[in-house]
């Protein structure tokens with residue numbers, strides 16, 4: 001077989017192969033290499049060059065084929081998945097060109113504290129369906145409290161024909177977390193999950209309101225869980241996060257997915273007698289919390305007669321702003337270097 005015919009055969013083989021790289025190991029190549037020393041010295045150079053060109057052509061075809069295979073290998077797109085499973089690995093910038101964003105550093109810290117307290121960390125999603133945003137959380141269709149969670153919608157719809165949404169809270173992960181760790185209960189263990197992640201609201205923007213921010217959701221369920229466990233958990237977390245003893249208080253509140261529900265406040269760390277940050281009240285409302293509503297437990301297939309639990313949702317930007325005395329929530333998403341370089 002002359003080299004030109006051989007080239008066509010090998011290129012065809014590459015085009016059909018699922019492991020195109022293997023073609024480089026073909027016996028035909030070995031035969032060509034073995035032939036070189038048997039040739040007259042004046043023929044060797046030209047023949048060697050031809051073999052080399054053949055090898056380069058095959059290598060180029062392999063690259064094309066591998067890219068083709070990678071593309072055809074893509075999984076179907078799940079628009080609600082926490083990340084794009086088909087995305088190629090990003091090329092990272094050299095680390096000296098950047099640092100971790102201050103909010104990400106704090107989120108890591110929040111997550112670490114809860115992990116030390118026995119909670120596992122889960123990720124939320126950036127596009128979700130209304131079933132997880134509302135239905136699983138005891139807001140039936142048409143419930144007026146849905147209006148408190150005005151967010152962004154996509155043109156695509158879910159299987160009920162409702163638009164997909166950018167989640168307005170991390171509570172979308174409550175039922176998912178309860179289902180994922182439900183088997184813990186049967187083993188006599190608790191379900192203890194935190195979800196620190198990004199949420200979105202259609203807000204009029206000002207120093208205290210941003211369209212994109214972060215919350216940490218907590219979900220805990222076991223036998224005999226009570227409000228005392230909820231308060232002690234939050235108090236322990238906050239004292240660890242701020243590194244000092246703190247006074248806290250709870251007031252009754254309303255959320256459809258907890259019963260009873262509370263607003264959890266922290267003694268203002270900036271003043272003793274009232275200041276602008278606490279609106280002269282000496283207390284800062286920090287988060288919503290309560291005992292998980294029986295309907296939410298039922299939505300996760302957990303018997304509310306047997307198990308109880310608590311949940312909480314806390315704005316992370318707010319926690320961080322109070323820790324460092326940051327006066328405007330919009331700094332976090334601004335990407336301004338003179339802000340970022342202070343951390």
Ligand code: DAH
Nearest residue numbers: 169171288289290311312313
């Ligand atoms: N998801 C609520 C919000 O963003 C906060 C919240 C309240 C979360 C009570 C909870 C909870 O888990 O139990 O307004």
